[in-house]
Amino acid sequence: MPATARENIAAVLLSGGLDSMVAAGLAQEAGHQVHALTIDYGQRHRREIEAARNIAKALGLASHSEIALDLRKFGGSALTADIDVPKDGVGEDIPVTYVPARNLVFLSLTAAFAESRGAGRIVIGVNALDYSGYPDCRPEFIAAFAEAARLGTKAGIEGGGFAIDAPLQFMSKADIASEADRLGLDTGLSWSCYDPRGDGLPCGLCDSCRLRLGGFAAAGLEDGLTYPAR
Numbered sequence: 001m002p003a004t005a006r007e008n009i010a011a012v013l014l015s016g017g018l019d020s021m022v023a024a025g026l027a028q029e030a031g032h033q034v035h036a037l038t039i040d041y042g043q044r045h046r047r048e049i050e051a052a053r054n055i056a057k058a059l060g061l062a063s064h065s066e067i068a069l070d071l072r073k074f075g076g077s078a079l080t081a082d083i084d085v086p087k088d089g090v091g092e093d094i095p096v097t098y099v100p101a102r103n104l105v106f107l108s109l110t111a112a113f114a115e116s117r118g119a120g121r122i123v124i125g126v127n128a129l130d131y132s133g134y135p136d137c138r139p140e141f142i143a144a145f146a147e148a149a150r151l152g153t154k155a156g157i158e159g160g161g162f163a164i165d166a167p168l169q170f171m172s173k174a175d176i177a178s179e180a181d182r183l184g185l186d187t188g189l190s191w192s193c194y195d196p197r198g199d200g201l202p203c204g205l206c207d208s209c210r211l212r213l214g215g216f217a218a219a220g221l222e223d224g225l226t227y228p229a230r
Helices: 005-006 016-029 047-059 101-119 139-152 154-159 173-182 207-219
Strands: 009-013 033-040 061-067 120-121 163-164
Touching: 005 009, 009 016, 009 101, 016 033, 016 047, 016 120, 016 173, 033 047, 033 101, 047 061, 047 173, 061 101, 101 120, 101 139, 101 207, 139 154, 139 163
Parallel strands: 009 033, 009 120, 033 061, 120 163
Antiparallel strands: none
16 A cells, blocks of 8 residues: 555544544544444443444544454452552642553554554644653654654555554644544543442542543533542
8 A cells, every 4th residue: 555545544542532533533634444343441431432432433543453462361450450549639740540551552443543543643642741740652762662662563664654644643632632623523422530430420620620620610611521529
């Protein structure tokens, strides 16, 4: 496949969160044929998998694939083990919601998915500003992975590798909320909460909820999700 054709096919890592929804929307706006991959890794907040399905359907993506990878076998995170999700605010240290090497593992799977789809572009909604300090969201990691993918794949050796698009890398959560609004996305389809309540509502207190709520408030926009009354 010609390089120009590959560059117009994008493999998007679609978690079901706000960031991945906006990243997919931006890839589609750019005119790319978008194929989405969602990974069920045994996460506490599996509600996001349903969100990913709804987003893929609403956007009319070219395809949406799911793969199961049970990271509960490893544990080591509040999202994959019996560890309480922190609710006392975003701190400076890497929190226990960090899943060991998650984006390294996920990008490797997405590279394999991209190669199988003939995609020359990988899209991931990582953010290095308003986030919880995860090391695998930093731009130097994304750049290093792009080089590893070029060296370790047939597409890399014969076809020039993959462009790794991280369009939200240097956006604030307010910027991301504004982009969702500009793109006309239904933010109520997405899911960010790490610790959903028994009644199906987001907790409103975990790091992910706090960052999301703060972003919409700073942007002067209303989140499509319903939160419990405080």
